[in-house]
Amino acid sequence: MKIWVPLDSAAIALGADEVAAAIAAQAAERGVEIELIRNGSRGMVWLEPLVEIDRGAGREAFGPIAPRDVPALLDGTLPGLGPVESIPFFARQTRLTFARCGLIEPLSLQDYAAHGGLAGLRRALTMAAPEIVDEVTRSGLRGRGGAGFPTGIKWNTVLNAPGEQKYIVCNADEGDSGTFADRMIMEGDPFSLIEGMVIAGIGVGATRGYVYIRSEYPVAIDVMERAIAIARHQGVLGSDVLGSGRAFDIEVRVGAGAYVCGEETSLLNSLEGKRGVVRAKPPLPALEGFLGRPTVVNNVISLATVPVIFEKGAQHYAEFGLGRSRGTVTLQIAGNVRRGGLFETAFGLTLGEIVDDIAGGTASGRPVKAVQVGGPLGAYMPREKFDTPMGYEEFDGQGGLIGHAGLVVFDDSADMLQLARFAMTFCAIESCGKCTPCRIGAVRGVETIDRIAAGDPDAIPLLTDLCDTMRDGSLCALGGFTPYPVMSALTHFPGDFAPRRKAAA
Amino acid sequence: MQSAQAFASESPSPTEEDIRTIVAAHVDREGPLLPILHGLQHAFGHIPQSALPLIAGMLNISRAEVHGVVSFYHDFRDAPAGRHVLKLCGAEACQSMGADAIGAEILRALGLDRHGTTPDGAVTVEPVYCLGLCACGPAAMLDGRPVGRLDAERMTTLLREVRA
Ligand SMILES: Cc1cc2nc3c(=O)[nH]c(=O)nc-3n(C[C@H](O)[C@H](O)[C@H](O)COP(=O)(O)O)c2cc1C
Ligand code: SF4
Numbered sequence: 001m002k003i004w005v006p007l008d009s010a011a012i013a014l015g016a017d018e019v020a021a022a023i024a025a026q027a028a029e030r031g032v033e034i035e036l037i038r039n040g041s042r043g044m045v046w047l048e049p050l051v052e053i054d055r056g057a058g059r060e061a062f063g064p065i066a067p068r069d070v071p072a073l074l075d076g077t078l079p080g081l082g083p084v085e086s087i088p089f090f091a092r093q094t095r096l097t098f099a100r101c102g103l104i105e106p107l108s109l110q111d112y113a114a115h116g117g118l119a120g121l122r123r124a125l126t127m128a129a130p131e132i133v134d135e136v137t138r139s140g141l142r143g144r145g146g147a148g149f150p151t152g153i154k155w156n157t158v159l160n161a162p163g164e165q166k167y168i169v170c171n172a173d174e175g176d177s178g179t180f181a182d183r184m185i186m187e188g189d190p191f192s193l194i195e196g197m198v199i200a201g202i203g204v205g206a207t208r209g210y211v212y213i214r215s216e217y218p219v220a221i222d223v224m225e226r227a228i229a230i231a232r233h234q235g236v237l238g239s240d241v242l243g244s245g246r247a248f249d250i251e252v253r254v255g256a257g258a259y260v261c262g263e264e265t266s267l268l269n270s271l272e273g274k275r276g277v278v279r280a281k282p283p284l285p286a287l288e289g290f291l292g293r294p295t296v297v298n299n300v301i302s303l304a305t306v307p308v309i310f311e312k313g314a315q316h317y318a319e320f321g322l323g324r325s326r327g328t329v330t331l332q333i334a335g336n337v338r339r340g341g342l343f344e345t346a347f348g349l350t351l352g353e354i355v356d357d358i359a360g361g362t363a364s365g366r367p368v369k370a371v372q373v374g375g376p377l378g379a380y381m382p383r384e385k386f387d388t389p390m391g392y393e394e395f396d397g398q399g400g401l402i403g404h405a406g407l408v409v410f411d412d413s414a415d416m417l418q419l420a421r422f423a424m425t426f427c428a429i430e431s432c433g434k435c436t437p438c439r440i441g442a443v444r445g446v447e448t449i450d451r452i453a454a455g456d457p458d459a460i461p462l463l464t465d466l467c468d469t470m471r472d473g474s475l476c477a478l479g480g481f482t483p484y485p486v487m488s489a490l491t492h493f494p495g496d497f498a499p500r501r502k503a504a505a
Numbered sequence: 506m507q508s509a510q511a512f513a514s515e516s517p518s519p520t521e522e523d524i525r526t527i528v529a530a531h532v533d534r535e536g537p538l539l540p541i542l543h544g545l546q547h548a549f550g551h552i553p554q555s556a557l558p559l560i561a562g563m564l565n566i567s568r569a570e571v572h573g574v575v576s577f578y579h580d581f582r583d584a585p586a587g588r589h590v591l592k593l594c595g596a597e598a599c600q601s602m603g604a605d606a607i608g609a610e611i612l613r614a615l616g617l618d619r620h621g622t623t624p625d626g627a628v629t630v631e632p633v634y635c636l637g638l639c640a641c642g643p644a645a646m647l648d649g650r651p652v653g654r655l656d657a658e659r660m661t662t663l664l665r666e667v668r669a
Contacts, residue, residue: 013653014654046640176635177596177599177639178597179635179639180639180640182637217637254543256578256580257580257633258577258579273536273537274538276577290536332639335602335640335642336601363602376597408598409601411601414601419600
């Protein structure tokens with residue numbers, strides 16, 4: 001009997017380690033032979049810890065499981081959910097990037113290869129560098145870290161940049177609230193990121209890679225480090241990648257709790273051992289990045305998607321999607337939702353379909369008031385905008401942004417003025433300090449919102465002006481995009497900013 | 506801070522040799538400073554003041570530069586934390602699930618009026634912005650272990666653990 005219990009942080013946070021221990025103890029007590037596998041999460045967080053059992057007729061899912069459920073689970077008397085693939089939330093997805101996550105044993109390179117892993121790299125090794133870059137360009141892949149910049153164009157700049165030593169830097173800082181796709185793939189399918197980085201390295205002529213992982217992710221750090229050691233030991237990394245004579249190696253670096261270090265130039269400074277201050281562009285990191293050398297900086301999901309593009313072909317990937325948003329988007333459905341988790345699908349679903357239908361509304365059972373899409377710098381979308389389809393241009397057209405594709409749902413108890421205040425406070429705390437509109441403006445923003453809360457209507461135009469100044473006068477999106485959550489809250493939920501608070505307090 | 510110092514006196518202060526060994530282990534890496542600081546904090550629970558001039562000397566940078574880096578990042582402490590560290594997520598996804606109220610309750614139960622260390626040095630409560638547990642909030646991390654769907658029951662268990 002094979003039993004899978006996820007090692008994913010969210011599963012652990014909900015008791016997976018205790019469940020795994022109970023299963024091992026109970027099985028030993030009964031003298032039953034079991035093979036206990038710690039897999040990644042299947043992404044249905046409301047069902048975690050989600051345990052799968054194969055008694056010989058295929059994997060069946062059970063969840064959420066508590067240690068007290070384990071005897072019935074082993075007796076076979078606990079009602080199950082059927083195969084994971086039959087659960088509607090899962091069945092409706094198109095899993096390309098996350099195809100293996102939760103299915104395989106994360107640290108088994110054999111299991112990885114048996115499920116399509118390394119096929120992309122083997123193919124890339126037969127291609128010339130410009131062909132590799134061209135394949136990525138033709139796939140239509142755009143950066144999943146937030147800005148949506150075409151990955152192939154970035155790689156091409158690095159390929160053509162002069163330089164002896166080039167780098168692939170993976171941005172695993174995943175600071176946005178409501179996002180966890182990077183963490184999930186690193187914990188559940190680390191070799192896909194490694195393979196993507198190797199292909200990037202071969203494609204642009206880089207031999208060294210760094211994965212910059214935030215310190216808040218101890219499980220991901222541990223899994224990635226072990227996966228890199230295994231990949232090195234088995235010849236996927238090192239001086240002779242899969243016997244090709246090409247060299248590529250990777251090292252994990254750990255962040256130190258600064259949100260702004262997710263911004264690529266700040267990240268490079270941090271990697272160099274400096275304060276995580278944002279650099280002015282130009283020069284582009286592609287030309288003068290880590291230690292002043294040509295560097296690809298890509299998000300985890302961007303890089304982890306590269307293997308499937310090479311395995312199945314650029315055309316296959318590009319066939320999914322909407323408009324200029326090609327391929328799949330790895331939605332992270334979070335906050336006050338009935339069914340939260342990772343949902344990978346072609347671009348194009350509307351916000352309403354995702355929130356009402358797939359997520360099933362709020363966990364509290366109250367009406368949805370707003371959805372913040374794209375992290376702390378993303379707009380609060382009201383129900384009136386629920387027909388916006390998931391696509392970079394489509395969201396932009398509605399005054400929003402997709403960012404890293406995290407959705408945080410709020411019910412009608414949310415206080416939009418407080419959330420706007422939080423956005424300003426966050427910007428003030430996390431500002432790298434380089435530009436005045438961000439560093440000082442955010443502090444003024446908090447004060448101005450407090451004046452509005454105290455019933456001063458004159459402060460509302462002040463807040464609007466301040467947001468304009470921040471938007472126009474900031475070097476990076478921390479100061480430049482904080483106006484998104486603030487202004488969307490003010491515009492769509494004016495009632496929360498009306499002078500009613502004195503009476504309420 | 507006081508309580509932190511009381512705790513600091515329990516562990517012997519690091520010697521110059523201890524510090525040099527850790528710095529030396531990373532000095533040849535590309536961009537060695539963050540790995541060095543993580544190494545020191547891992548070993549001593551904080552970045553000892555006495556380490557700054559040693560790092561500066563070994564990396565051939567100014568002491569002010571080292572200080573600038575240490576102070577930039579939220580993770581690095583100038584004094585040791587309590588015996589347990591409880592990080593409470595305050596990001597939007599956790600707020601949507603009532604994190605603020607539960608956080609306040611935890612602080613009250615520990616006799617703290619804001620984030621910090623309890624007088625007995627048992628626990629340091631810190632805010633954190635996002636643990637990537639956004640579909641199972643409110644979330645926390647106790648001594649590096651993730652905790653999700655924080656409610657009264659889980660909170661009681663957590664508090665029992667940190668007081669033990
Ligand atoms: C304040 C700020 C924070 C950011 N945080 C992240 C992050 O955590 N992860 C990420 O991949 N990109 C983040 N970005 C975007 C990066 O600057 C950069 O666009 C990205 O790493 C490029 O990779 P991609 O093209 O694969 O998306 C952030 C940007 C800003 C302005
Ligand atoms: S906008 Fe803020 S975070 Fe970005 S560079 Fe300017 S000061 Fe730094």
